[in-house]
Amino acid sequence: MNSNTMSETRNVTPGSSNHSEEHMTDPMTTPTTAGVAHATTANASATHPHPLHKVLSFVRRSGRLDDRLQRAWDNYADTYLLDITTGNLLDVREGVTLNRNFVAQHWGNDNPLIVEIGTGQGENVVAAAAAHPETNFLALEVYDPGVAHTLLLAGKQGLPNIRVAQVNAPELFKVTEPGTVAEVWTFFPDPWPKKKHHKRRIVQVGMSDDIHRALVENGLWRIATDIEDYALHVHEVMDHLDGWTNLGGVTVSLPVEHVGKGNADMAADMPHADFKESERFEGRVLTNFEKKGLAAGRVIHDFTYQAVPVSR
Structure with missing residues (x-):
């Protein structure tokens, strides 16, 4: 790594990456560049298409890290x-390319890999790494x-089994080889509450296809949200997709029509239906x-959701 690069002040607004911070961002704001540390890469022959009008699930703003x-x-x-x-x-x-060779190179072992998308302050992923040194x-x-x-929490404990990547998650899963990942976690993603921004939500059919390919057979995608309309969105995207099984055993009643930021209070009076979700x-x-x-x-x-073989 170029240590001089890493000593420069980062240029992003302080705060969590979970959706409480993302609510503060302007979807039309131009993203800014951030530095990342050095590591070697694998599979130099891989190609990475980047659509001209790619939909991003995040927006970055200028700011500074505190000392x-x-x-x-x-x-x-x-x-x-x-x-x-x-x-x-x-x-x-x-x-x-994210594959088992990459894992062996950067973790130094062949243990199962769990990927958390949007780790926020890192509390969850660092606690999990501390509790499961075999993963x-x-x-x-x-x-x-x-x-x-996240670096701070991991570094304080000297955890050897965690790495951090400052990356657009959908782009990483596009270059992940089949059977590389044991589980994917997506906890409290930005809900993008305005209807016109629902396409920015991280849970989409294309993303589910890439995650399905990346997972081992019977691997899991765990998702959590505290936004009712996002829960409906997850069901609409995931419940009927070939190759996925909803393992939920809890019946939850949700409105069957979407609401936006301006009419969320109408949800209670909308028609409802039952859906299957999981225990915490x-x-x-x-x-x-x-x-x-x-508390709110x-x-x-x-x-x-469990990744199973596709029927076709």
Whole structure:
């Protein structure tokens, strides 16, 4: 790694990457570039198409890390932060492929890999890594403060089984080889509450296809949200897709029409239907973000989808 690069102040608004921060962003804001640490790459022959009008599930804004987070970045980026991106949209750099060889190279073992998309402050993924030293963890996060805080938590404990990538998650899954990942976690993603922005939600058919390919057979995609309309969105995207089984055993009643930011109060009077969801995932720590949602009276919706062979 070029240590001088990593000592520069990061240029992103402080805060969590979970949807409480993303609500503060302007969808039309131009993203800014952030530095990443050095690591070697694999499979230099891989190609990575980048659509001209790619829909992003995040928006980045200018800002600065505070001194504590800057020190964490300077101290721990060499150890934990993977250099796999290029450009201000955090696309995967040409030549990078996430496969079992990549895992062996960067974790030093062949243990199962769990990938968390949008790790926020890193509380959950770091706690999981500490509790499960037999498993490798990859934390995907786009916001500098979240990356820095994850580095801080991992570095304080000297955890050897976690790495962090500041990358646009859908682009990484496009270059992930089949059977590389044991589980994918997506907890409290940005709900993009305005109807015109629902296409920015991370849970989409295309993303599910890429995650399905990346997972081992019978691997899991765990999702959680405290937004009722996002829960409906997840069901609409996932429940009838070939290759996925909803393992939920809890019956939940949801409105069958979507609401936006301006008419969310109408949901209670809309027609409802029953859906299957999961009990709360015991492997997810109760973060401050989730506590605030519960204190505000929001219901947490948990989903567990298993990747099974496609029928066609």
